[in-house]
Amino acid sequence: MKIPLLRIAYDEADIKYIKDEIEKVLRSGYLTMSGRVKEFEARFAKYCGTGYAVGTNTGTSSIEIILRAIGVKGSTVIVPSNTYMATPIAVIKAEGRVIFAECQRENLQIDPDDIERKIRSDTKGVIIVHIGGIISPHIEKIREICRKKGLFLIEDAAHAHGAAIDGRRAGSLCLAGSFSFYPTKVLTTAEGGMITTEDEEIYKKALVLREHGKGDPAYNVHVEIGDNWRFSELHAVLGIQQMMKADWILKERRRAAQRYNELLSDFEGIRLLEVPSNIEPSYYKYIAFLDERIDRKDLKEMMRHKYDISLPGEVYSDPCHSQPVFKKYPGKAVNTIDRFPNTEYVCRHHVCLPLYPGLSDSETEYVAASLKECLASCSVRQRQRV
Numbered sequence: 001m002k003i004p005l006l007r008i009a010y011d012e013a014d015i016k017y018i019k020d021e022i023e024k025v026l027r028s029g030y031l032t033m034s035g036r037v038k039e040f041e042a043r044f045a046k047y048c049g050t051g052y053a054v055g056t057n058t059g060t061s062s063i064e065i066i067l068r069a070i071g072v073k074g075s076t077v078i079v080p081s082n083t084y085m086a087t088p089i090a091v092i093k094a095e096g097r098v099i100f101a102e103c104q105r106e107n108l109q110i111d112p113d114d115i116e117r118k119i120r121s122d123t124k125g126v127i128i129v130h131i132g133g134i135i136s137p138h139i140e141k142i143r144e145i146c147r148k149k150g151l152f153l154i155e156d157a158a159h160a161h162g163a164a165i166d167g168r169r170a171g172s173l174c175l176a177g178s179f180s181f182y183p184t185k186v187l188t189t190a191e192g193g194m195i196t197t198e199d200e201e202i203y204k205k206a207l208v209l210r211e212h213g214k215g216d217p218a219y220n221v222h223v224e225i226g227d228n229w230r231f232s233e234l235h236a237v238l239g240i241q242q243m244m245k246a247d248w249i250l251k252e253r254r255r256a257a258q259r260y261n262e263l264l265s266d267f268e269g270i271r272l273l274e275v276p277s278n279i280e281p282s283y284y285k286y287i288a289f290l291d292e293r294i295d296r297k298d299l300k301e302m303m304r305h306k307y308d309i310s311l312p313g314e315v316y317s318d319p320c321h322s323q324p325v326f327k328k329y330p331g332k333a334v335n336t337i338d339r340f341p342n343t344e345y346v347c348r349h350h351v352c353l354p355l356y357p358g359l360s361d362s363e364t365e366y367v368a369a370s371l372k373e374c375l376a377s378c379s380v381r382q383r384q385r386v
């Protein structure tokens, strides 16, 4: 059996729908920012439970637009070091400076106590990232810290389409949320991003910034320094198709994750993430911790060569604070020399298993059985090395 690291689940009916709709777009003469973009935005806002949604060309520009709409120039913004570099880079592009915060070992999410410790007089806000599609069980505490200190709190929900806590979906939990539709993401439009918010002012500013800073998209009168962060009608076709399948996609991801939870619960050498019952993850990634003695590279190679199973990339294997770009531009992040032992631990010791809609029970069983054998061989090898 061959298990690839990713399958994007388009069936024949999906492909027919997409082809027909793209043909209609091509014949309409409106290739960008028209009815289908509006429809996708309306559907996505409804899905997240927010009043507004603004489609953009990438998840990175969605974060930047939110930060520019709020205004972070000359301020610091706290972000987890355990995230994709797009999160801190968006702060820098919006002319803010980054403060990195630690994550919690048990759930990989930003540590509320470290947020509190890292706040400075020039700190304007915090970005939380729902790593792996899991919402922090401490989001309420983080919200409270931000409220007390007068900081904004926004979500980088690039991993978390459809994830929920206490019945509320990602994208609706803070002042604004940002999503990515990159192909590996839970919902995809090939490329693309989305801003969600209840805040009318952020919504209106986002519309202006997305369209070269025009006060009204119909006229070339520029009132802000914006950019071309628009969303095309072709991408919107893909987005509408994903909205029609979103419930099924989430159900499938959760089914596969549940199956792994059952199969792996008593494996030696691996520890599963514990997710409180009020949190419904999107399972952007299925994450488990490896015994510290197991070499992740060895394990992945064995799974690949012996069992034809490609394990996907780690959520993040290299923490942001350690990225070489910060040596080149040292002022952009203020605390890269701090210590981040939890972040370094989780980056080094977790592994991700293949998880996508359509992954059958026999496939998850094959992955689990192969993993058990690899874990046993890797432990023996490690003992022999010592």
Ligand SMILES: Cc1ncc(COP(=O)(O)O)c(C=O)c1O
Residues within 6 Å of the ligand: 058, 059, 060, 061, 083, 084, 086, 087, 129, 156, 158, 159, 179, 180, 181, 182, 192, 193
């Ligand atoms: C946490 C996080 N934030 C932001 C982004 C950026 O999204 P995009 O690639 O659409 O710009 C990604 C994408 O990989 C991400 O994983």
